[in-house]
Structure formats: C-alpha cells, structure tokens
Amino acid sequence: MKKKSMMKVFAVLMTAAMAFGLTACGSDGGNEGSEPSSEASTTEQSTAQDSTAEDSTAEESGGGTAGAEGLKIGATYYTLQTEFCMRMDNEAKKWAKENGVEYTSYDGNNDASKQLEQVETMIADGVDAIILNPQDADACSACVDAAVEAGIPIVGVNTMVNNDQLTAYVGSEDVSAGEEIMQYMIDYMDSDAFNIVVIEGPMGQSAQLQRYEGITNVLADYPDIEILAIDTANWSRSEAMTLMETWLTTYGEEIDAVVSENDEMALGAREAIKAQGLDIPCIGIDGITDAVAAVESGDMIASDFQNAEGQIRGALDTAVKCVNGEDYEKEVWIPFEMITPDNYADYQGRY
C-alpha cells in the first residue's frame, strides 16, 4: 500500500511537470528529445491543414511533424473492426511512414481490460507515447494511470477519458454533432411539429451520451417534436434494421423522421424503411463511405462527417510535442462537417 501511494505522488509530480512543459517526458524510451522544433504550430488549424495536404510526399512538407523522427508510438483503439477506427489507424500508419516513426496499433476488441493490458504491453515494450482511443470513458481510466505511473504521455483520441491525468485529448464534440443533425433534420422537415424515432449507440458510451445530449438540447426549443421511440442498436446496421422494423410495425407512418447517432444505424433503418416501401428521411453521424453514397442517392438526407484523419493526426502531433517537451494544447477539437447533397462530392474517394 505504501509503495502504491508513493507511486501516485510520483505520478502526479510527473504529470504536473509534463503539463507545464518543463521536462521532456518519455523517460523509458531512451530518446534524446531530438531537435525541438522552433515553431510549434498550434493544433486545430495545423491538423486540418495536415489532413488536406497529405498528398504531398516530401518529408519537410505540411504532412510532416517536426521532431517525430525515430520515436516509437503505440496506439490502442477500442476496436479495429469498424471503419472509423480503421480510418484512424490507416492514417496513423501513413503519418508514421512519413515521419519515420515506429508505430504499432492494438485492437482493444471492445474490452476495456484488454486495452489496459495493451497499454501495459506498450509500456513494457518501451514506447515513447501512447494514443488511447478508449472503449469506455471510466473503464479506461486505469490505462491513463498505468501510463502516467510509467511516465509516458498518453493522448486520448475521439472518445474522452474521465481521468484528470490524461496528457491531452483530441476529438470532436459529440454534443455538437447531435445538435447539428437534429437541427439539420428540423430544417429539412421545414416544420416544428413532427414525430421522430431516435436510434442510440451502446448505452453508457460517451459518444452515445453526448450525441443524445446534443439531440435533446435542440429539441428543448421544439416542444412539438415528439420522440415516438428511442432505443439502442449498438452502432450496428443489422440491429438497427431489426429495431426499425419493429417500430414500423408499431407506429407505421406516424414516424416522420429517423435520427440516428451514427451512419451504420441510419443506413440499417433506411433499409427497413425501403423494404416497407416507405420514404422516411434519415440522418446520421460519422460520414462513412456508405453514408456518402447514401447522401448521393438520396437515401440519407445528410451525414455529419467526423474527421477521423484529422483527429488521429492531431493526437499524434500532440503526442510528439509532449515527448519533445514543447507546448501543446490539452484539448484539441476537430469540428464535424455536414455532408449534404450539395457537397457530398468533396467526400467521395477521400480515403
């Protein structure tokens, strides 16, 4: 017990030190900070540029992150079995190649304890920094503790971790995505009195909680919009399809619109709707490939694009800065972008 509390104190001191940028972190990897880059380009803007300028191959160009050469970075994703996380992982691999970074990714398999295991493996493997895309905001808190104890910076990406010691966080505000799609749907319906159904993500996951919060924020101003039904389909297309079939049987044409917390579920719902020969507008979040196609074909009215590439690049940039002892922002927000029938072409073939 005594030893543990000692470690805690030590850990707190370490983080404090890191937060003030007084010392280079990554005590274990044996890296000698390389040359600290002179201009610490600040996060939001520069990452956005990064992702748009990634075509250029030259190492010195916008795609590169100064001071990254020779570092060893590990990333654990809550899963690598969905498109969004794969996009982050692929982008990270691309970035690692561009910047001469040794990058290893881990599949958390939807299991917080598995992710903790992986963080510990990374620590044992001597990484300089860790990227954490947590399965759960609370459950993955232990991952942060483990990294902090080992004195390795750990940057959260896409999903928040409820731990003050998290070195930095790069993500998009899910609350605003929820607000944006709800508002877009209201504008599309051109009415302030209609019935919707809401398809939710896995209960308790922060993206579900926050996206739902965004939806209700908007609905607070529209008392005549009624939620006929609300239930989870666990981000899954097939589950959403089943759910929607049930709702169509129950409510039939009373349903005027479908608001889904991600694209997969919106597409599943849309399938069920089409099978009944109906046409109920659907909207989702994430901007996955299928959703862009659906917007083009009119199956979805819009999808709020979550910039996976931007997020992971932001996280990697932040991690490098932290390792090198440069200034960095503790929270970086990558905005959502609404894919609409007017601009869907911009998102085609983007990855």
Place this chain on the structure above:
Amino acid sequence: MSGANKQKAAVRQRKMTKKQFIATYGSLIGLIALIIIITVIRPRFLGGANIRNVLRNASINGLLAVGMTFVVLTGGIDLSVGAIMGCAGMYSAYFAQAVLGYPVIVAVLIGLAVGLAFGLFNGFCIAYLRVPAFVGTLGAMSVADGLKFLLTDAKPIPNLNEEFEFIGGGSIGPIPVPCIIMVIVLIICFVLLYKTRYGRYVFAVGGNQNAAHVSGINTKKIIFSVYILAGVLSALAGIIMTARVTSGVTSTGDGYETDAIAMVVIGGTSLAGGKGRLWGTIVGIMIMQVLSTGLDMLGVNTYYQMLVKGFVVIGAVMLDSLSSD
C-alpha cells in the same frame, strides 16, 4: 518396493511412443517455441515488466479456464462464464464504491455470491432438470448480461475503494496479486482433481456417466458441483478484473467464454469429457495469453491475429485427436 517402482517407471518410459509424446507435450513445446520466436523478434517480450503483465492477465483470464476444465471433464460446457464474470464484477464494483465506504470484503463476498448463485442455477438446471448444458448456460449468460445492465443502466461504476483496487492492480514484492490468487486457486484445484475422491468422480462422470452411476457415485451431485465451481471462479475473475481496471464496466468478460473453452481444449481436455489434464489447461492459458500479447507486440494486424488464434485452436485439437489412437 522402490525397486519395483523404478522398474515400473522404466516400463512407462519405454512404452511412450512418439505419438503419445506429441499428445502429452505437443502444446508445451508449442508454447516454448512461441515464446522463443517472439523473444527473438522482440527481446523486450521477456522483460520483467512484460512477464508480469502476461502473468497477471493470464491469471485473471485463466481462472475461467480452470473452472471450465472441471465442467468440460464431466462432459459439459459452460457458456456463461464470461457473462458471470462481467455480472459479478459489476455487483462487486457497486459495493466497492469509495463513497459507500463498505469494507473490501463486502464487495468481494457480494461478487462471489453472484457467481455462486449463477453456479447453483446452472448446476440445478443441468444436473436435476436435465437441461442440456449448452442451452442452460446459454440462458444463464443472457440472464447475467441482463442483471449486469440493470444494475446501473449500463453505466460504468468509477471511483472504487483503493484497497479494493489492490486486488487487481497490486503486487506483493514483485508478484502481482492476481498471480498469487491464481496460484492458490491452482493448488486447491490440483489437490481437488488429483488427490481427492471428488476429482476422481469428476473424471468418472465425464468418462461414462452411466458406469459412474452404477458404481454408486451420485453423478448429479458431481455435475451440480462443477458448475458451482465454474461460477465462483468466474466471479473471482470478474472481481479481480474490476479491481484492475479500477471501475465496474459492463464490457468485462464479453466473449471470454470462447477463449476459456479454447484454453481448455488446447490443453488437451476432450470436450467429450472424461479425458484431460489441468496442467494442460495452464499451458493453454499461457499459449492464448502469449499469443495475444506477443502478436500485439509484433504489430501483427488484428485480423491476422484472429486467423492465427483460430488455427492454433484447431491445430492443437487436431494434434491431440490424431495422436490419441
């Protein structure tokens, strides 16, 4: 007497054919080869910190496999171990919340009680109501999942008592607490299986339930008991895991039953029952854990990892059945 024993041992040595050797030591040799290969590519794999990680994780996940070994030896199967692990973990987390201020033992006992309850339920259904094990435990799995979500509406339970967290994350000297718990459990289980009448009866029931019944063994009681053991050990794993991730999470244990079954069969225990060995399960546990951590460290694509694990399970069982005639 000792002379005679020596002679017997010599006979045994001589009688071991190449096939039997492979059947007995194949998986162990595989494990050692695996460790060597991974270490050659990534020397850090055998670093002290990593060994501790691997052993700690193996201890937690392995508890399920140890309980499963008893169940499989009787010719049964328990699909609910992962769900019991998650459910027990959640309930013990609930009572381990720092704000409630209960002593740690309360949280632990509550968790174990959940496991015991599910074990009793499974055992009763299977042994006395003659529900097929596959179906009974499949049902229990869903019930455990439901109870787990009901507790907090699927929300996690953070801020646990620090002493509770010690169960999963602490160490005594260089040895992680979960490993110590696992060693104690293993010693008890080894004695139970190989030194007591009970253990012999477990083998007998699995080998031929009718013959065991005719021989005066209360076969229902034996079957009943193995599910209780599996339930309690699963709950123990859930408690340790919860303590380790320092919060009660609903995803704990999801899908762990398949890994547990894989560990048992890799270790050479026959799903038909009556034939198997506990040390084989230990090797199975280590193979699965070393594969998982090792392939991650080597940066093997997660999809390939799935392929590898699948082939390892099939390969191990194939080796076993090919060499057992």
Place this chain on the structure above:
Amino acid sequence: MSLIELKDIRKSFYGVEVLHGVNFVLQPGTVHALMGENGAGKSTLMKVIAGVHAADSGKVLMEGKEVEITSPAKAREMGIAMIHQELSAEQEMSVAENIFLGREPGKFGFIDYRKMYKDTNDLLNELGIHLDAKAKMKQLRVADQQMVEIAKAISQNAKVVIMDEPTSSITDREVERLFEIIRRLKKAGVGIIYISHKMDEIFQICDEMTVLRDGNYINTFKADEIDENGLIRNMVGRDLDTQFPKEHSKIGETILSVEHLTRANEYEDISFELHRGEILGFVGLVGAGRTELMKSIFGMTKPDSGRIVLDGKEVHFKAPKQAIKNGIAYVTEDRKGEGLVLPMSVENNITLVALADLGKGGFTQKSKETEVSAEQIKSLGIKVARPSIAVKSLSGGNQQKVVLAKWMISNPHILIFDEPTRGIDVGAKAEIYKIMSDYVSKGNAIIMVSSEMPEAMGMSDRIIVLSNHKFSGELDRSEFSEEAIAQMQFKYMQNKQGEE
C-alpha cells in the same frame, strides 16, 4: 475357384507383428467360420480383407486374380461387405434410405422415392425379410437392423459378406431368422465369413472353420471333421477340462427375497428368494424384463409396488449407492455403456466403487489404490501390461474381469451378473465361471441373467424364467432341459407372435 484367398498374410503395428503368415480360403456358397480367442488376430485379418488395413506382405487373390484392397471403398467395389458388430445405420432414416445411402436412385440430385421404395421391397422380398421399407431404423429391433445391413450388402452385389458377432445381441428366434437369410445367400453363391464365440451356432451354420491362435494360422477344418472340444482345443492350445466348472457349494439361508415386485411395462408381480451359496439364473427372451428387474433391485429404478427384503429387513434403495452399502454388486450387461469408464486407467476403474474405503477424509491414497488393485489383478488373472493403461485397450474378457474386480474389493454378498460372458472368448469365459464358483463357495450369492442356454444351465443351481414381463416358471438343476426352458420363455408370448 475360390472367392477369396489369402496367402501368408503378415501385418505389424508399431513394429509388433500380429499376423504371422495367415492363410485363408473362402469358397463361394459356403459359410466359413473364423475362430480364435480375442486377440488371436481375427479382427485384424478381417480388416485386411475389408480394406481397412493393408497387409505388410502376402497375397490376396479374388476369384483367382491377385488384387490389392487399398481402402474400404475399394473393397465394397470388389464385392466385399462387412456387417459390423456395432451397427452403424442412420437411425433417423428409413430402411430404404439406409439401403440406398450414397447411391439413391434419381436424377439431378432429386431422389426418386417411388423407385427407391419399390426396389427396396423387391430386395427384401427376395431375401425373405419382412420389413416396411418406409420404417425408420430407430423403430426396428437390433436384429432387424442387422437384416437391413445384410440387404444393403446384397444390393451392392456383395460376393463376400463378413459378419462379426452377428448374434451377440439378438434372441434365439431372431438367430433362426438370420440363419434363414444366410442359407439363402449361400444358395445364391455368396461366401460368408462368420465370426462368433458361440459354439453351437458355429456348428449349426458353418461349413468350414479356420482357427487362428496368437496371430498364427492353426488349421482349417470341415464342419464334419471336428467337434466342439476339438475346435476349442485348437483355439486355446490346451484342453478345457470342462466348459462349466460348476462346483456344488452348500446352499445356505435366504439372503434376499423379492415379493410381488412390479414396475409398469417392465416386470409384473415377480417373487423369488435367493440363498447363500447359490447361483440363481434368470432366463428369458430379450425384452422379457430381466435386466429391468435387476435395475430395480440395485436401486437404479423404483418399483411401483412389492417388497425387497435383504437379510430379513425391508429395503428401499433410492440409488445404487445404497444398494452397494448393503452389499449388493451389479455387473451390467452393457460393459462399455455402464460397466467401465473407458478413458480411465485399469487401476482407477478397479478402485472406483471402493474409493471411499481406500482413502481418508475425501482424499485418495495412491499407494493403497495401487496395492489393492494389484491384488485384484493377480487374483482374477487380469492380463494387463501395467495398471495405468486405459481400460479401453483391454480385450473383452479382461475388461469384464476389471468390472468384477471393481466390485470384489468391497466384498459384496450378492452379485448380480447380467450376461457374464457376452463378447468374451472361450478361455476367458471359463475363467469367469471359475471366479463365479469360488465366489459363491464363500457363502455369497449370484443372480445371473443369461441369454446363452448352455451357460445358464451349466452354471445355475436354479433357473427362473421370465416371459413377457411375467414370472413363467422355476426349475431346479435336476429339472433343467432346453425344451422346458424354451416352453416357459414363450408362455406369455402367444398373442405377440403374430406381430412380426
């Protein structure tokens, strides 16, 4: 010309030769018995013919031409069919579907059921088998399933049919029907290789006998050249003084009495007494209720009414455990199904019943177990390389002795012995009989259920005959005759006879 001829066949497993140059000639239209104790090499030889094993050396001639039988499929193609000891029919399928399994008539993957049923009926009629082509296999009795297997072999134009213990689990009347079919096959020029331990059958149906002993070819005899004893002498290489070493031990006081015991659809109103020093035989057709009665006495099933009085006290056993505590042991008819834990070692099988007495406080005591099981292995003459090998690797006779050993450790007073020598070779049979005699001479009692008439008459002091679930008669040793027993067996069967 001979149908099939084997010359100087040798076969080794793992460097151990098990067939040392065996010869065998099968003529068309004959039944040829293959004789030998278990382990003599009969099965291996048959597997060579059926294409399961390839011979290491030697020649196989089929109708004069040298052939190589490389696989069971090849054997079938060449007209060799094996009727297995354990039947392997698809239980959920119909008779016709089983017969035509894998070569169903029809086109484009569709089955022409009408043709299939018609062909099946034609085939069955031709063979004189009266079965419904549409009946599911699982509805048929073992004997009828066997008929279907034979029909299937014939439909595949089999010239050589191998029958491995075809009568081990069918009744005497069914045996008669089987022989009827065999005679028809003979007439059609089919050669039949017949493996059985039942001497009377061999002499009834076989034309020639080839004897193997320890993998050696001993000789081939014509049926009229040799008698039963001569054949046994050739098989075991020694004279068996008498097949049934029955000693007349002193019959003592009543140890068990059963009064008006009834269990619906199994047995009705059965009463008898068992005395110390006595072997009481139970005879009846398969399904007469003998085994069911024994299960109730042993506490495996609960009688609906009646009393069981043991040593003057009425008992109600809820489980075998209680029967065992009261000194009853039960060697079941189904050795593999209920007698042995096959994957377990010989030693652990032997100590299974008495385990509680061989250790302390729930713990087992290895040294004690080894000692006690070694004692039993010695006293019962179990042939085993070492007690730690799996019991499934032993021959039938040795397995049966292991079952006996398991019970003997706890010194039971009553031994229920259901089909004591089923599937056991002649040598081991005599040894089992000797064990039985010794056992009762110590003041114990045996209830023996037997379907083999010579055995029942040879070993019993008294015989009780059951017929169609009812008590149909009791005979003292002096009154034993096959005729009397047969009459009693059919006493309550009259109305059932027309059914077949």
